[in-house]
Amino acid sequence: xxxxxxxxxxxxxxxxxxxxxxxxxxxxxxxxxxxxxxxxxxxxxxxxxxxxxxxxxxxxxxxxxxxxxxxxxxxxxxxxxxxxxxxxxxxxxxxxxxxxxxxxxxxxxxxxxxxxxxxxxxxxxxxxxxxxxxxxxxxxxxxxxxxxxxxxxxxxxxxxxxxxxxxxxxxxxxxxxxxxxxxxxxxxxxxxxxxxxxxxxxxxxxxxxxxxxxxxxxxxxxxxxxxxxxxxxxxxxxxxxxxxxxxxxxxxxxxxxxxxxxxxxxxxxxxxxxxxxxxxxxxxxxxxxxxxxxxxxxxxxxxxxxxxxxxxxxxxxxxxxxxxxxxxxxxxxxxxxxxxxxxxxxxxxxxxxxxxxxxxxxxxxxxxxxxxxxxxxxxxxxxxxxxxxxxxxxxxxxxxxxxxxxxxxxxxxxxxxxxxxxxxxxxxxxxxxxxxxxxxxxxxxxxxxxxxxxxxxxxxxxxxxxxxxxxxxxxxxxxxxxxxxxxxxxxxxxxxxxxxxxxxxxxxxxxxxxxxxxxxxxxxxxxxxxxxxxxxxxxxxxxxxxxxxxxxxxxxx
Numbered sequence: 001x002x003x004x005x006x007x008x009x010x011x012x013x014x015x016x017x018x019x020x021x022x023x024x025x026x027x028x029x030x031x032x033x034x035x036x037x038x039x040x041x042x043x044x045x046x047x048x049x050x051x052x053x054x055x056x057x058x059x060x061x062x063x064x065x066x067x068x069x070x071x072x073x074x075x076x077x078x079x080x081x082x083x084x085x086x087x088x089x090x091x092x093x094x095x096x097x098x099x100x101x102x103x104x105x106x107x108x109x110x111x112x113x114x115x116x117x118x119x120x121x122x123x124x125x126x127x128x129x130x131x132x133x134x135x136x137x138x139x140x141x142x143x144x145x146x147x148x149x150x151x152x153x154x155x156x157x158x159x160x161x162x163x164x165x166x167x168x169x170x171x172x173x174x175x176x177x178x179x180x181x182x183x184x185x186x187x188x189x190x191x192x193x194x195x196x197x198x199x200x201x202x203x204x205x206x207x208x209x210x211x212x213x214x215x216x217x218x219x220x221x222x223x224x225x226x227x228x229x230x231x232x233x234x235x236x237x238x239x240x241x242x243x244x245x246x247x248x249x250x251x252x253x254x255x256x257x258x259x260x261x262x263x264x265x266x267x268x269x270x271x272x273x274x275x276x277x278x279x280x281x282x283x284x285x286x287x288x289x290x291x292x293x294x295x296x297x298x299x300x301x302x303x304x305x306x307x308x309x310x311x312x313x314x315x316x317x318x319x320x321x322x323x324x325x326x327x328x329x330x331x332x333x334x335x336x337x338x339x340x341x342x343x344x345x346x347x348x349x350x351x352x353x354x355x356x357x358x359x360x361x362x363x364x365x366x367x368x369x370x371x372x373x374x375x376x377x378x379x380x381x382x383x384x385x386x387x388x389x390x391x392x393x394x395x396x397x398x399x400x401x402x403x404x405x406x407x408x409x410x411x412x413x414x415x416x417x418x419x420x421x422x423x424x425x426x427x428x429x430x431x432x433x434x435x436x437x438x439x440x441x442x443x444x445x446x447x448x449x450x451x452x453x454x455x456x457x458x459x460x461x462x463x464x465x466x467x468x469x470x471x472x473x474x475x476x477x478x479x480x481x482x483x484x485x486x487x488x489x490x491x492x493x494x495x496x497x498x499x500x501x502x503x504x505x506x507x508x509x510x511x512x513x514x515x516x517x518x519x520x521x522x523x524x525x526x527x528x529x530x531x532x533x534x535x536x537x538x539x540x541x542x543x544x545x546x547x548x549x550x551x552x553x554x555x556x557x
Contacts, residue, residue: 455550
């Protein structure tokens, strides 16, 4: 959730700056009884009170006050804007609609364009995101937040070189802005310029800017063979309670990464566990298991085959799926090294389509959701998705979307794109889970924070993938990570052959490929194939018994 309101807040509120908003518990009562001298002033007071509710994390009450303002004053731009901020992180589609309405009512407000662009960026809609960031900068050229947001958008859109001057300009305006100070080295790292990135992360630390995040990013720019001075500094920072739980999680992750490099595995795992405990993310496995049950029951081979007749016959889309850390980035890089293939990174478009037709709902809704897919809707959704891909590479014969969690939506892929290629990346189950556990994923991957939960989640993933192999027999290419590591050329040739393309030797030098890499694997995929990640879990065997027990027969010991 974002509490940020435009710095131009005072421009929109007519009340005196000295006026104090009521505390949250009294706000509704006061809002109902206090009569202002004018509607505009009353609206402004309600919006101030809505902000107080938002700060207190009382979102329904904040929403109620904004809707009250809109009932009194239809199309109030600031009410739309606040409603948009309330939706961020909870319902980004809803936030998008409200921010768009705010922009429509007040198109010359750069902060509204900024927030609309940021929401588009969260949804991987890069073209409209870039357009609104550019509009914000046209209205306010020195807005550091917009410069950094545009840089982030270019980086995510595989245009990392275009991001660099934006972050540099932002730093000239504000040398200590966290988004600029960390954004520049992150863009450099995405381009493989690790030494330059490290120097900028060190400067951020020296200037005491976003210290935990900077340390965590710094230690991921290289592999350590001897203890660096950063380790002692990180352990010292961990004693600073002012960093909060999120900062502690970042620092534990950084310490664990360095200790793992130094082969001090027990100490490393201790930090990884503490980092996950600091994040304190919960995952309801029961709800997820029932959802998988419903997906298996709903997406039968007969259903997918009958609806696929209305999909788009294009062979352009390629979906690389699997658990995170299963080799999806490596696989994409090998494929994208081919001159006829574009690697688009992790796109959320398919998830947005699934959410729009109700596949994110409870298990009892799935049948009704699928019933809404008419021939016309299937054609429309597929055409929109294909146009979305084509924005990235108009002339490519294949465009790769490597969002790992699209493994949940293979039935939908089969309906929309009956000729799409689907590459399923598999890896030793224990290795795969350990690699997830030791990295800081977003809240969307909360199942990774506990070893037992992670193992049980992996079983559900495996169960769903076995179902998809029955729904689309012979359609899914199983790309085993260990096979790729053992014989890179032979497996790479199989991949390119599966894509229906002639072999190109450039695919053997995937690590020389230009372009941005924006996942946790950005360091690894800049290196030739290495085998140290195979059976990595044995280093932690005594520390991970809950995981091994949860995996059961999927754990190859």
